[in-house]
Amino acid sequence: MTVEAACPLTARDYKSDYKPVWCPGCGDFSVLLAITKALAEVGRPPEEVAVVSGIGCSSRVPAYTNCYGFHGVHGRALPLATGLKLTRPDLLVLAAGGDGDGYSIGGNHFMHACRRNVDLTYVVMDNQVYGMTKGQPSPTTSPEWDSALVPGGTGLRPFHPLVIALAAGANFVARSFSGDPNGTAELIVEAIRHPGFSLIEVLSPCVTFRPEEREWAKQVHPAPVEPTDDRGRAARRVLTDDGFNIGVLYRGRRRPYQPPFGQAQVEVAEFEAEFLP
Amino acid sequence: MAEARQTEGRDTLTVAMIGSGGSGVMTAAEILIRAAARAGYYGLMTKSFGPQIRGGEAAAFVVLSTAPVEAPSDRVDLLFAIDWQNAGRFAGELPLDADSLVVSGQVDAELPSIVTDAAPRIAEVDLKSLTRSHKGTRPNMVALGVTAALAGLPRAAVATLIDERLAGKGEAAMQQGTAAIDLGYEEAAAMTGVDGLTAAGDDGERWIISGNQAAGFGALRGGVRFAAAYPITPATEILEWLAPRLQKAGGLLMQAEDELASINMIIGGSFGGAAVLTATSGPGLALMSESIGLAVAAEIPILVIDVMRGGPSTGIPTKSEQSDLNIAVHGLHGDAPHIVTAPMSIADCLFTAQWSTHLAESMQVPVIMLSDQSFGQALGVVEKPADVAFATRRLLAEEPAEDYLRYALTANGVSPMALPGTAGGQYTADGLEHSQSGLPSSMAADHNEQLEKRLHKVTAFDYGDHWARVEGGGDAAIVTWGSATGPVREALRRLDPGGERVRLIAIRLLSPAQPRQLAEALAGCERIMVVEQSQGAQFFGHLKAQFDLPAGADLFSRPGPQPFRPAEITAMLEEWLS
Structure with missing residues (x-):
């Protein structure tokens, strides 16, 4: 299944030649690098990896890898990834996208993917803004942030993805910062290796519409606590921390959801008998 | 023991059984149609329920015949009411007349106006005292005995089924079950007013199957191994039939959080190589539309079965209508070529689902199959459908x-x-x-x-001959589709038994349109009538725009929720042909 160490795979083996649409300085460049580094570390050949996404700046990531990819419609990366993984448990399936795609239009799928706990790794590049449509507030945007679409700010409390993920049943929860691609790659490796549904929330600045997010580099810090397998404790921590704790925040012990697929016990023709009167 | 009376007999008999929730009407009617199937008859059973989730009044309509049953009947020959609670709800669905026999399971009951207005013959069976004096017998089983006897079904066919059903409950239960049937046959011996069926011919193996089961089985035969779906009336039975059988066949059905998820899950599964389907109804199809377009653009084969119900919006979930044609053909944004198919009978749900899977896989394209409630939730006794193996795969x-x-x-x-x-x-x-x-x-x-x-x-x-079914000849033609086909075929059987005056063209491939094939099928026709069940004449509009339907074609179209009955079509055609 994997290529032996004679010629170890490197991040470059997972990178395509296709030039990203991202703005210079975008945090997503580093996340792409982290993903390819992580895949090289895990060592599954590119054709055994599928990167699945929805719509948005960060959702462009599949075509920038040399893996199989699916760039679907807005908000539906997780059901696409779920259908693929359930029927192809042999593949490494990674879903990726942004905060608008995953937490707003795809919010219901996010909850249910956590609850379902299929063995997927979900990398969310959270920049607290809709970048592709040029600067509207997302569910994680702070209430006072002013924009053309919502002048004066939304006045709404931001969505807290990590607490929602914990409450809904995600099996692995981590936070990272795009400015640290090596650290992010390590977290992605661990997420891939952890069974079940893993969420990595990557703080990934939008330098065009949220230039103030460059300051995140100074604000992030390693989580001052050890990862826990206690959901309540993890939830309390992420609810009360400053939002810049980096590292693994929760490692669960739920069994992944993977019903058997592909092992027929009967021939289809055997069902004919039930239609006899 | 009283055996069924074999009088002059009739070829077709329509039975209705009604009762309040828990009275066991559906069980009795299902045994009736199954017994008839074993005795070699064809049949069709439809159901009607009050709005309650549980415990509401229920009606079963069973047509039994020596020939294939194409449509609900025009009239009810025999109505058995286990009780009369809320029976008035079925007004419009119980066409009684002076020749009908109504058997009341209650003595001296006040009959509802839907009965008294029709002035039918009335008989009574005192279910209460009969079941009281024979310990362990149940009213619905006595009612089944009476009904089966009046229908002219051999007692043994019914009794064997009762034995099979109750085998797990012990000897006493089996004896009580057959005792109830015997009571019914004895009661019926004294009744007059309805002729039983003539003996059935022996022309091959029968299947008893619903349209939803047939669709599920057709897809399974076609190779579908992954399904994802969200429950919705009247499509849920496809999913509930498939779920355990997919497991056995090495597949999987995933209940999704909504239709947006189910359509994307199957797209993901198909991207990975599985043949896939989802089943839904109008509201779910509307939600799926964006992602069906994704499957068009990304060239991912998927099968979407829409079991149509009355619309728009929530509409009438438990009744039929052919009004999703427009959204199925035109509901995707952009120029998005895809396939739209429609079965034309309960048995054809099997073929069309199998064929649709083949089309999706062969062309790497989404196929929307438009079944409808009147197929999906009806139980048919049909000739054993052929297993057509299609060679082409992805x-x-x-x-x-x-x-x-x-x-x-x-x-x-x-x-x-x-x-x-x-x-x-x-x-x-x-x-x-x-x-x-x-x-x-x-x-x-x-x-x-x-x-x-x-x-x-x-x-x-190359869609071959499967694009439509063309029957009969002559210089007039009826063009129709889906569940309108059966009533039209039955009307033509009455008006033109030799098939020499009027052609029947039932279109199975709605999109892409096949104008050249339709023109060939219509060659020599001077008059054309389009029959469909939608307010907006969606099929007529589609034929004119896409199939080059000749100018001057006539239209007979009305919305649901009541199914077409052959008499309605016959009356229209008599006038049209005169």
Whole structure:
């Protein structure tokens, strides 16, 4: 299944030649690098990896890898990834996208993917803004942030993805910062290796519409606590921390959801008998 | 023991059984139709319920015949009411007349006006005292005995079924069950007013199957192994039938959180190489539309079965209508060529689902199959359907060359698809317009090439004779589709038994349109009548716009929720042909 160490795979083996649409300085460049580094570390050949996404700046990531990819419609990366993984448990399936795609239009799928706990790794590049449509507030945007679409700010409390993920049943929860691609790659490796549904929330600045997010580099810090397998404790921590704790925040012990697929016990023709009167 | 009376007899008998919730009407009617099937008859059973989730009044309508049953009947020959609670709800569904026999399971009951207005013959069976004096017997089983006897069914066929059903409950239960049937046959011996069925011919094996089961089985035969869906009336039975059987067949059905998820789950599964389906009804199809367009653009084969119900919006979930044709054909944004098929009978749900899977896989395209409630939730006794094996499967790139292009331009528009796991085949499937490699492109040349490729593959495909069913000859033609076909066929059997005056053209492939084939089927016809069940004449409009339906064609169209009855079509055609 994997290529032996004679010629170890490197991040470059997972990178395509296709030039990203991202703005210079975008945090997503580093996340792409982290993903390819992580895949090289895990060592599954590119054709055994599928990167699945929805719509948005960060959702462009599949075509920038040399893996199989699916760039679907807005908000539906997780059901696409779920259908693929359930029927192809042999593949490494990674879903990726942004905060608008995953937490707003795809919010219901996010909850249910956590609850379902299929063995997927979900990398969310959270920049607290809709970048592709040029600067509207997302569910994680702070209430006072002013924009053309919502002048004066939304006045709404931001969505807290990590607490929602914990409450809904995600099996692995981590936070990272795009400015640290090596650290992010390590977290992605661990997420891939952890069974079940893993969420990595990557703080990934939008330098065009949220230039103030460059300051995140100074604000992030390693989580001052050890990862826990206690959901309540993890939830309390992420609810009360400053939002810049980096590292693994929760490692669960739920069994992944993977019903058997592909092992027929009967021939289809055997069902004919039930239609006899 | 009283045996069924074999009088002069009739070829077709329509029975209705009604009762309040828990009275066991449906169980009795299902045993009745199954016993008839064993005795060699054809049949059709439809159900009607009050709005309550549980415990509401229920009615079962069973048509039994020596010939295939194409449609609900015009009248009820025999009505058995276990009780009369809320029976008035079934006004409009219980066409009684002076020749009908109504058997009341209650003595001296006040009969509802839907009965008294029709002035039928009335008989009474005192179910209460009969079951009281025979310990362990149940009213619905006595009612079944009376009904089966009046229908002229052999007692043994009913008794054997009762034994089989109750075998798990012990000897005493089996004896009580057959005792109840015997009581019914004895009561019926004293009744007059309805002739039983003539003996059935012996013309081959019968199946008893609902349209929803048939659709599920057809898809399974076609190779479907992964389904994802969200429950919705009247499609849920497809899913509930499939779920355990997919497991046994090495597949899987996933209940999704909503229709947006279910359509995307199957797209994901198909991208990985599985043949897939989802089943839904109008509201779910509306939710899925965006992603069906994704499957068009990314060239992912999927089957979407829409079991149509009355619309718009929530509409009438438990009743039929042919009003999703427009959304199925035109509901995708952009120029999005895809396939729309429709079965024309309960048994044809099996063939059409199997064929639709074949079309989806062969052309790497979404297929929407428009079944409807009147097929899906009806139980038919039909000739054993043939197993048609289609050879063509998905074209795969198993050993992609160095310069592999996922969306390469080919003669027939279908490009070899690399499945994940295939080294050298990596590509990104995309809803964005793309070049042949799959990489996003907004260039006019790529857009035009890929649009043309996706259109060409569905228009150049050889659909053979399956695009429609053409029966009969003459210089007049009826063009119809779906559940309107059966009532039209029955009306023509009455008006034109030799099939010499009027052709019947039932279209199975609604999109892409086949104007040349329709023109050939209509050659020599001077008069054309289109029959459909929608307020907006959606099929008529589609035929005119896409099939080049000749000017001057006539239209008979009305909305649901009541099914077409043959008399309604017969009356219309008599006038039209005169």
